[in-house]
Amino acid sequence: MLSVADIAVMFNVEPKTVSMWRLRYPEFPEPDVIVGGMAGWDPDRAEELRVWESRRPGQGRRAMLAEHVQETLRRTFVFRFMRPDDFSWAPIDFPGIEYEDGLLADGMQTKAAEHLIGALRDQGCEIVFKDPATDVTQAVQRVLWDRWTAEEVGEHEFIGRLFDDHGRIYHGCTAFDAASYTLQRLAALGGEIRPGRGLSPQMPGRKPR
Template identity: 30%
Template sequence: MSDDQDLAPPVEKFLGATSIADHLGVTRSAVNKWRDRYPVDSSHPFPAPDIETDGVPGWHPSRLKEIEKWREGMPGTGRQLSPAEQVVERMLEASDEYVVATYEARLKRLSEDRRRLPGHRVVFGYLRTNPRTSLTTHRAYMDQLEDAGCDIVRAERMAGNDLTEGFFDLVDHMESGDVLMIPRAYQLSRLQGIARRGVEAVEARGASVEYLYGVGPTGTA
């Protein structure tokens, strides 16, 4: 081995989206979507890469803790609840099992329905309430969305103002001509800029947004 080879600096290694995904136990697609959905100008920006070569980002291994902390602080995750809220959450965990199962079952039937009824417009409903919202009010929102004709309803109870993975998961199932129905305009987000991002995501699928007014008591969401 030559002296030049002996003196060559060690090659510094960086982690790509795949390595970060493996560390977090998610898919590479999830990491890429986080970067797209939480840009530097968002309220919860994804940690910026240390390098970028030919458009491929890389993070130093020492940044893993930072990325883990970022994920824990994502909208709807990592929030410490009060004892009273913990009681409510335990009630919800039991009662929401049926809601989650129904949502997932309807999504599975969706592709079959689209094949059977080509061109059929699917009406999606999206509901997001604060954890402090009563269970009764939360259910009332869901009932009125279904009464308004929603075929599939995605309901979430979480704090924060940013758009969530649950919202984008629902949008990912939308096709041209579909409709996303939301109870009251500010249900999508209390921040106008973020609400605009949500509408743009829906319209990018060729779908549209409709607002269901007069749902639930004022100021409960």
């Protein structure tokens, strides 16, 4: 039998959230058994539970927020990280970035990760991880500059370095791709970008030099 805890794992939520769903939504699938006050669902009903969760009230808002976060990240890449008035493969550029002989100077990958984190925070977004001990800057640096494996991000997914040592985005990638791959890789590390209250869809302006 599937327990409340098992269902919570299915949907990556806390068991108390599943219990709340049962109380809040009358249409939540009824358990097959209740033993000692503990509810249980036949494993064959897993798909029924998934269908219910996909149609749960509030899912539309969740999808809208996810799209909003991705668009905010894309615009942040364009206007606060890359060069909006140049080719997409031009080296990244923001106040404080330094190059030596065409390569990012020492410490610039870390500085770039910190800059992206700060630029997102300016837009009302925060990068958070399930493990609070995760070093956010190191994680973002890995997202942007490390190679990945199919085991980490899935088969047929892009596993190359998103940016190279020259500060250039992988040839053929766009800011939209950068946003998609960043979210995908953060998720693989147990992280996500959460919108703060009052997040608006306004385009972030480019900070003066």
